[in-house]
Amino acid sequence: DAKTTQPTSMDCAEGRAANLPCNHSTISGNEYVYWYRQIHSQGPQYIIHGLKNNETNEMASLIITEDRKSSTLILPHATLRDTAVYYCIVPLPQGAQKLVFGQGTRLTINP
Amino acid sequence: DTEVTQTPKHLVMGMTNKKSLKCEQHMGHRAMYWYKQKAKKPPELMFVYSYEKLSINESVPSRFSPECPNSSLLNLHLHALQPEDSALYLCASSQRVGIGNEQFFGPGTRLTVL
Numbered sequence A: 001d002a003k004t005t006q007p008t009s010m011d012c013a014e015g016r017a018a019n020l021p022c023n024h025s026t027i028s029g030n031e032y033v034y035w036y037r038q039i040h041s042q043g044p045q046y047i048i049h050g051l052k053n054n055e056t057n058e059m060a061s062l063i064i065t066e067d068r069k070s071s072t073l074i075l076p077h078a079t080l081r082d083t084a085v086y087y088c089i090v091p092l093p094q095g096a097q098k099l100v101f102g103q104g105t106r107l108t109i110n111p
Numbered sequence B: 001d002t003e004v005t006q007t008p009k010h011l012v013m014g015m016t017n018k019k020s021l022k023c024e025q026h027m028g029h030r031a032m033y034w035y036k037q038k039a040k041k042p043p044e045l046m047f048v049y050s051y052e053k054l055s056i057n058e059s060v061p062s063r064f065s066p067e068c069p070n071s072s073l074l075n076l077h078l079h080a081l082q083p084e085d086s087a088l089y090l091c092a093s094s095q096r097v098g099i100g101n102e103q104f105f106g107p108g109t110r111l112t113v114l
Helices: none
Strands: A009-013 A018-023 A033-038 A045-050 A061-064 A070-075 A084-089 A105-110 B004-007 B010-013 B018-025 B031-037 B044-050 B053-057 B064-070 B073-079 B087-094 B109-113
Touching: A009 A018, A018 A033, A018 A084, A018 A105, A033 A061, A045 A061, A045 A070, A070 A084, B004 B087, B010 B018, B018 B031, B018 B087, B031 B073, B044 B064, B044 B073, B053 B064, B073 B087
Parallel strands: A009 A105, B010 B109
Antiparallel strands: A018 A070, A033 A045, A033 A084, A061 A070, A084 A105, B004 B018, B018 B073, B031 B044, B031 B087, B044 B053, B064 B073, B087 B109
C-alpha cells in the first residue's frame, strides 16, 4: 500500500467544516484514496473514495490534488457525532482489497 | 438490510477453552474479512474470504481458524488462545474483493483471554 501520513489529532467547532488532510506522496496512477472512520466502540465505517476527481456524497467531500500526492476529506457541517478516528487508506490496486489502516487522525468536534 | 452482525458482543475465555465468533451479512456480499484490533491501535487484517474460499491469511497463528460455511456466514474458531490475543475482533464484508468495493464492518466482538 502507498504510505499515508495524517495528523495525529485535530479539533473542530460544531457546525464548522472539518478539513482532514492526508499525504500520500508515493501513490501510483491507478491507486485509489479511501477514507474510513471509527467512532468509539464501533466498527469502522466507509466514508468515501476517489481516484483523480473530487468526489462528494451525503457524508463528505474528497478533494484530491492534481498531482494526487495529497487529499483532504471535508465534513461540511461537523456535528458532535462526527467525533471519531479518521483513516486515509490507499489500498493495493490488484488482488484483494486489503485495507491497511494507519494510525489515523483523531478528530474531536467541540460544542 | 445493510448490516453486518457479530455475536457474541463480549466473550471471556480461558486459555484452554474452545470458542467461536460468528459474523453474518445478508447484503449478498461475496467477500468477507476478519480484522483484529488491539486497544488504541488501528485494525489489522487477519483473513479474507472470496466466494467462500480463503484467499488471504495474513500469517495468523493456527490457534485462529476461520470458516466460511456459506456466502452469508463467517466464523472464527478460537482454541488455546493467549492473553495477548485479547482484542476487538471485527468482521467486514464487501460485494467483491477489489477496488471500488467498500467494506461494511460489524460492531465487533470484544474478546478477553484469561
